[in-house]
Amino acid sequence: KQEVTQIPAALSVPEGENLVLNCSFTDSAIYNLQWFRQDPGKGLTSLLLIQSSQREQTSGRLNASLDKSSGRSTLYIAASQPGDSATYLCAVNGDYKLSFGAGTTVTVRA
Amino acid sequence: GAGVSQSPSNKVTEKGKDVELRCDPISGHTALYWYRQRLGQGLEFLIYFQGNSAPDKSGLPSDRFSAERTGESVSTLTIQRTQQEDSAVYLCASSLGSGGSYGYTFGSGTRLTVV
Numbered sequence A: 001k002q003e004v005t006q007i008p009a010a011l012s013v014p015e016g017e018n019l020v021l022n023c024s025f026t027d028s029a030i031y032n033l034q035w036f037r038q039d040p041g042k043g044l045t046s047l048l049l050i051q052s053s054q055r056e057q058t059s060g061r062l063n064a065s066l067d068k069s070s071g072r073s074t075l076y077i078a079a080s081q082p083g084d085s086a087t088y089l090c091a092v093n094g095d096y097k098l099s100f101g102a103g104t105t106v107t108v109r110a
Numbered sequence B: 001g002a003g004v005s006q007s008p009s010n011k012v013t014e015k016g017k018d019v020e021l022r023c024d025p026i027s028g029h030t031a032l033y034w035y036r037q038r039l040g041q042g043l044e045f046l047i048y049f050q051g052n053s054a055p056d057k058s059g060l061p062s063d064r065f066s067a068e069r070t071g072e073s074v075s076t077l078t079i080q081r082t083q084q085e086d087s088a089v090y091l092c093a094s095s096l097g098s099g100g101s102y103g104y105t106f107g108s109g110t111r112l113t114v115v
Helices: none
Strands: A004-007 A010-014 A019-025 A032-038 A044-051 A056-059 A062-067 A072-077 A086-094 A097-100 A104-109 B005-007 B010-013 B019-024 B031-037 B043-050 B053-056 B065-069 B075-079 B088-095 B110-114
Touching: A004 A086, A010 A019, A019 A032, A019 A086, A019 A104, A032 A062, A032 A072, A044 A056, A044 A062, A044 A072, A072 A086, A097 B031, A097 B043, B005 B088, B010 B019, B019 B088, B019 B110, B031 B075, B043 B065, B043 B075, B075 B088
Parallel strands: A010 A104, B010 B110
Antiparallel strands: A004 A019, A019 A072, A032 A044, A032 A086, A056 A062, A062 A072, A086 A097, A086 A104, B005 B019, B019 B075, B031 B043, B031 B088, B043 B053, B065 B075, B088 B110
């Protein structure tokens, strides 16, 4: 069974600081990995999708890396803003089923 | 539609009543998933549809839970004789093709409260 762990569980930073969110998974036989953002009381918004053959993906201030062999992914958010405050979820896709981490709750202080 | 649509957005029901939750996936998405998120916890997989068949129902917690899908369109998750532990946000996702190669798009969820 795939186990997904996200560290840290919570993070509070001043505006402008860079964020580093970590995700690890136990089974490296994955199709892809997807990072989501969840705002309180809302659904999930997809941020980045990395296929198993890729090393990284970038979208604006967001960059996600994937090291499949070691079972790790890192989400970097540059120059954080208060609007980045949310819970970030890492989801690993192994054979059509997503396995989720518990998330990292980020607070960016103005 | 432009996104995955779920209804109702909120549902309060009395213990023992049956409830139906609806998911309308993105047009053309053949794969549809249901997940559950209890307060303060991670997402739990419930069931996966490919077209109108369900190759994996392994996440359904008990026989009180059932789901169906009409063609490659709307899906309904039914919970019979609701219990307080069923209180959660139920999230639906769809994906183009099987295997999730193109990633998953989630709806906003249905918040179910059993009182």
